[in-house]
Amino acid sequence: MATIRLLTVEEADGIPEARAVLDDIRAVRQSSFINNFWLALANNPPLLARIWGDVKQIMTAPGALDPLTREMIYIAVSTANNCAYCVHSHTAAARAKGMSDAQHGELLAIIGLASQTNALANGMQIPVDAAFQA
Amino acid sequence: MATIRLLTVEEADGIPEARAVLDDIRAVRQSSFINNFWLALANNPPLLARIWGDVKQIMTAPGALDPLTREMIYIAVSTANNCAYCVHSHTAAARAKGMSDAQHGELLAIIGLASQTNALANGMQIPVDAAFQA
Amino acid sequence: MATIRLLTVEEADGIPEARAVLDDIRAVRQSSFINNFWLALANNPPLLARIWGDVKQIMTAPGALDPLTREMIYIAVSTANNCAYCVHSHTAAARAKGMSDAQHGELLAIIGLASQTNALANGMQIPVDAAFQA
Amino acid sequence: MATIRLLTVEEADGIPEARAVLDDIRAVRQSSFINNFWLALANNPPLLARIWGDVKQIMTAPGALDPLTREMIYIAVSTANNCAYCVHSHTAAARAKGMSDAQHGELLAIIGLASQTNALANGMQIPVDAAFQA
Amino acid sequence: MATIRLLTVEEADGIPEARAVLDDIRAVRQSSFINNFWLALANNPPLLARIWGDVKQIMTAPGALDPLTREMIYIAVSTANNCAYCVHSHTAAARAKGMSDAQHGELLAIIGLASQTNALANGMQIPVDAAFQA
Amino acid sequence: MATIRLLTVEEADGIPEARAVLDDIRAVRQSSFINNFWLALANNPPLLARIWGDVKQIMTAPGALDPLTREMIYIAVSTANNCAYCVHSHTAAARAKGMSDAQHGELLAIIGLASQTNALANGMQIPVDAAFQA
Numbered sequence: 001m002a003t004i005r006l007l008t009v010e011e012a013d014g015i016p017e018a019r020a021v022l023d024d025i026r027a028v029r030q031s032s033f034i035n036n037f038w039l040a041l042a043n044n045p046p047l048l049a050r051i052w053g054d055v056k057q058i059m060t061a062p063g064a065l066d067p068l069t070r071e072m073i074y075i076a077v078s079t080a081n082n083c084a085y086c087v088h089s090h091t092a093a094a095r096a097k098g099m100s101d102a103q104h105g106e107l108l109a110i111i112g113l114a115s116q117t118n119a120l121a122n123g124m125q126i127p128v129d130a131a132f133q134a
Numbered sequence: 135m136a137t138i139r140l141l142t143v144e145e146a147d148g149i150p151e152a153r154a155v156l157d158d159i160r161a162v163r164q165s166s167f168i169n170n171f172w173l174a175l176a177n178n179p180p181l182l183a184r185i186w187g188d189v190k191q192i193m194t195a196p197g198a199l200d201p202l203t204r205e206m207i208y209i210a211v212s213t214a215n216n217c218a219y220c221v222h223s224h225t226a227a228a229r230a231k232g233m234s235d236a237q238h239g240e241l242l243a244i245i246g247l248a249s250q251t252n253a254l255a256n257g258m259q260i261p262v263d264a265a266f267q268a
Numbered sequence: 269m270a271t272i273r274l275l276t277v278e279e280a281d282g283i284p285e286a287r288a289v290l291d292d293i294r295a296v297r298q299s300s301f302i303n304n305f306w307l308a309l310a311n312n313p314p315l316l317a318r319i320w321g322d323v324k325q326i327m328t329a330p331g332a333l334d335p336l337t338r339e340m341i342y343i344a345v346s347t348a349n350n351c352a353y354c355v356h357s358h359t360a361a362a363r364a365k366g367m368s369d370a371q372h373g374e375l376l377a378i379i380g381l382a383s384q385t386n387a388l389a390n391g392m393q394i395p396v397d398a399a400f401q402a
Numbered sequence: 403m404a405t406i407r408l409l410t411v412e413e414a415d416g417i418p419e420a421r422a423v424l425d426d427i428r429a430v431r432q433s434s435f436i437n438n439f440w441l442a443l444a445n446n447p448p449l450l451a452r453i454w455g456d457v458k459q460i461m462t463a464p465g466a467l468d469p470l471t472r473e474m475i476y477i478a479v480s481t482a483n484n485c486a487y488c489v490h491s492h493t494a495a496a497r498a499k500g501m502s503d504a505q506h507g508e509l510l511a512i513i514g515l516a517s518q519t520n521a522l523a524n525g526m527q528i529p530v531d532a533a534f535q536a
Numbered sequence: 537m538a539t540i541r542l543l544t545v546e547e548a549d550g551i552p553e554a555r556a557v558l559d560d561i562r563a564v565r566q567s568s569f570i571n572n573f574w575l576a577l578a579n580n581p582p583l584l585a586r587i588w589g590d591v592k593q594i595m596t597a598p599g600a601l602d603p604l605t606r607e608m609i610y611i612a613v614s615t616a617n618n619c620a621y622c623v624h625s626h627t628a629a630a631r632a633k634g635m636s637d638a639q640h641g642e643l644l645a646i647i648g649l650a651s652q653t654n655a656l657a658n659g660m661q662i663p664v665d666a667a668f669q670a
Numbered sequence: 671m672a673t674i675r676l677l678t679v680e681e682a683d684g685i686p687e688a689r690a691v692l693d694d695i696r697a698v699r700q701s702s703f704i705n706n707f708w709l710a711l712a713n714n715p716p717l718l719a720r721i722w723g724d725v726k727q728i729m730t731a732p733g734a735l736d737p738l739t740r741e742m743i744y745i746a747v748s749t750a751n752n753c754a755y756c757v758h759s760h761t762a763a764a765r766a767k768g769m770s771d772a773q774h775g776e777l778l779a780i781i782g783l784a785s786q787t788n789a790l791a792n793g794m795q796i797p798v799d800a801a802f803q804a
Contacts, residue, residue: 003627064236077248080214085255091405102198114211115387121219137359225673239714253651271761332504345516348482353523370466382479389487400490493539521785600772613784616750621791638734650747657755
């Protein structure tokens with residue numbers, strides 16, 4: 001169903017440059033599970049290495065935002081961009097990091113509200129207030 | 135520049151149903167400033183009342199997410215939907231609620247990363263893993 | 269400001285293949301005004317001719333939908349796709365075809381509502397009911 | 403397959419605040435069928451109540467636009483936002499309200515045309531004519 | 537699963553105006569295979585004829601861009617617009633026109649990169665440099 | 671007008687980690703001009719370094735796609751995502767790499783066509799042919 005062949009875990013692990021990345025994914029996540037996104041990228045080891053490097057740094061390195069907040073922002077973007085795969089995988093990640101039903105419900109409500117006001121502001125073509133451009 | 139006439143504050147305050155909403159906006163925000171979005175909606179008082187009611191409840195009522203997290207999620211959606219007005223106004227709101235430069239930088243990095251992986255997942259048409267559908 | 273040079277009306281009228289299209293636009297609209305979109309396309313007369321031909325047929329030929337309904341659908345798509353130029357020009361067109369303030373207000377409300385439920389359905393990844401696939 | 407658990411109709415009806423909303427949906431639609439969107443929202447009764455309240459008012463209250471026109475605008479937005487669930491459910495709703503094959507064909511043609519000119523206007527970055535900003 | 541009935545090849549060939557278009561598709565592509573997109577459009581022969589005419593001219597007529605480059609641009613747009621059907625069908629078309637795994641990988645990398653910088657530029661609301669507006 | 675302060679070139683060059691990246695941009699492009707995107711990112715040197723590293727590798731390293739084709743794909747994505755800044759800057763880059771008026775016209779035509787068929791395929795919810803999923 002993918003437009004590139006999904007490698008099996010065995011095939012991906014058989015490519016040395018891919019294996020190194022997959023092992024790092026397993027180590028960081030403390031899990032042996034490799035989801036389809038990485039098995040698709042394993043067709044192109046340099047791309048796999050670059051994307052995982054970005055994900056690892058941005059989503060897991062110490063910083064000013066806690067891990068769950070990062071996942072909820074990721075879900076918000078993925079929903080607005082309508083990436084079904086990403087909505088599924090990052091909702092699972094957020095739940096694994098402790099997102100409660102109440103937090104999920106509020107996240108969905110904000111995503112819906114923002115989408116509504118985005119459409120209204122665009123439909124009315126509201127000029128940006130000078131106060132916001134200072 | 136808007137596709138509907140922006141009312142002046144005086145005009146909007148002269149419409150009783152609009153005045154009541156604008157006064158509530160001033161009270162909740164503890165500020166006399168009314169931004170253009172509301173002055174445009176004031177052409178249609180029932181729509182103004184409904185949207186402000188949603189914003190007030192979802193963005194300011196006590197809940198499971200803190201106010202700054204809610205604003206960052208709003209910015210994320212508005213950026214993905216490319217609503218310039220909304221990005222400006224909610225970035226200002228987030229700063230007013232204490233968003234630091236470091237938090238803003240991380241927010242931008244996550245928005246950029248998610249947009250990239252959204253595009254890759256959609257471009258490869260990755261099927262959702264059974265593990266995410268349980 | 270455009271990424272291709274906007275021709276002046278005189279320049280565009282000086283290109284025979286473009287002139288024929290511009291004259292048809294003037295005739296169909298019963299107006300001498302040529303808006304920027306056509307002056308940009310006039311750099312490429314075959315593209316100008318094809319796009320105008322589509323617009324003329326789809327938006328003005330007799331059919332099952334009345335002209336104002338067609339313009340409101342056009343505004344809805346342009347808002348969702350966030351094309352500022354298109355929102356402006358088709359809101360002007362809809363007003364010229366009689367769109368009232370009340371109709372505009374309801375149009376905006378539907379666009380906002382649909383954007384909200386679109387986001388909720390995508391965020392929750394709701395499967396399509398069998399009843400809708402019959 | 404949803405990212406939140408779809409309740410069964412029995413489960414949803416077992417939640418008093420949800421039951422009241424579902425019964426109103428049944429009454430307004432004069433049908434016992436409850437589609438998945440509402441069964442997903444039933445996990446969060448206040449969100450269910452708010453969204454249904456908006457849909458009921460905007461899509462069914464007397465107003466300046468007839469019910470079928472409202473559904474076609476909804477389909478246009480849902481298509482541009484690429485919400486598969488929403489395209490399916492609102493196409494079904496439009497058919498139930500009498501949309502003919504000819505009307506559906508014209509709706510699709512306008513959605514396609516607008517998407518094309520949206521892309522051309524954005525690709526050429528056409529400045530908005532002064533005439534449209536008056 | 538479609539919102540309009542997919543005709544069978546036999547049904548579509550039974551409609552004279554549709555048959556003429558389908559035969560031209562077969563001739564241009566030198567293949568007897570008719571994909572679902574055309575079988576859906578065959579419900580509306582004038583729309584079928586217009587869209588195929590556009591595709592034939594833009595994608596296959598001699599021009600300044602080679603056929604594979606055209607398909608890769610098509611995939612890029614379809615991915616950004618998240619049209620699953622279009623990503624699948626045009627990836628197949630690009631492969632049929634010789635797209636190598638290396639070219640596909642670079643195409644995906646550019647689509648991902650552009651999506652990321654699009655989001656960053658929109659999130660920071662960067663003003664266009666005067667140098668780019670000359 | 672940006673949501674983060676655009677640094678002046680002097681300010682950006684005064685930050686050692688930013689200076690190193692800006693000097694590499696100047697060297698690779700063989701130009702002293704630094705456009706606003708990089709001056710905005712210079713507020714966050716690690717993000718500046720990462721994004722420039724990606725752009726440099728993906729857009730300029732030897733590969734299977736020539737530099738102009740890469741820029742046209744970038745424009746296509748940026749147009750579909752409606753990033754005005756990106757459309758302007760990458761159209762300028764494509765012109766600097768030799769894009770002719772004819773190539774630009776064909777690029778625009780493909781972007782418009784794809785946007786139209788994307789909308790039609792999504793509006794009709796066409797199922798992917800088995801032949802494309804092999």
